[in-house]
Amino acid sequence: IGIAAPLIQTEFNLSPSQMGWVLAAFFWAYAPMQPLMGWLADRIGAERVLVSGFCVWSIATVLTGLATGFVMLFAFRLLMGTGEAVAYPSAAKLLATHVETRHRARSMGTVVLGAIVGLTVGAFLGGWLLAHYGWQTMLITLGGASLLWLIPWFGLWGRRSTSTPA
Numbered sequence: 001i002g003i004a005a006p007l008i009q010t011e012f013n014l015s016p017s018q019m020g021w022v023l024a025a026f027f028w029a030y031a032p033m034q035p036l037m038g039w040l041a042d043r044i045g046a047e048r049v050l051v052s053g054f055c056v057w058s059i060a061t062v063l064t065g066l067a068t069g070f071v072m073l074f075a076f077r078l079l080m081g082t083g084e085a086v087a088y089p090s091a092a093k094l095l096a097t098h099v100e101t102r103h104r105a106r107s108m109g110t111v112v113l114g115a116i117v118g119l120t121v122g123a124f125l126g127g128w129l130l131a132h133y134g135w136q137t138m139l140i141t142l143g144g145a146s147l148l149w150l151i152p153w154f155g156l157w158g159r160r161s162t163s164t165p166a
Helices: 002-011 016-044 046-066 070-084 087-098 101-133 135-157
Strands: none
Touching: 002 016, 002 101, 002 135, 016 046, 016 070, 016 087, 046 070, 046 087, 046 135, 087 101, 101 135
């Protein structure tokens, strides 16, 4: 959303303070929700928590593209932060559960690399979509396309046993 902020601010006639609230809302949910998401990953299984959070943050991205004003933008950014808060706690639990100790550091490094590459590709693709089709289309397309990740996810984890509640 950062690359679209000037267009969103202009379209909704938001003050710099309001735009700051919209941008910060993600982190107000993301940071404090991580311990809760880690607890849930331990309690009900990282696979379930990760896929649920991924659905929430992808849908929140689509909804942000459909927002009609400040309150909706703020609410959907909070929702996105909550959804994304599952990523690192769930990844850590999955690695601890499914990866041998001697490979965990490299595996975590790969997870972090994937996140950074994803942000980079997303910013490039998002910038292209923004320039050609507008910020709404950018968010709806990126959020909707992200949901396609669920196809291989269910293919992979559907064949594996999932963590059971403790």
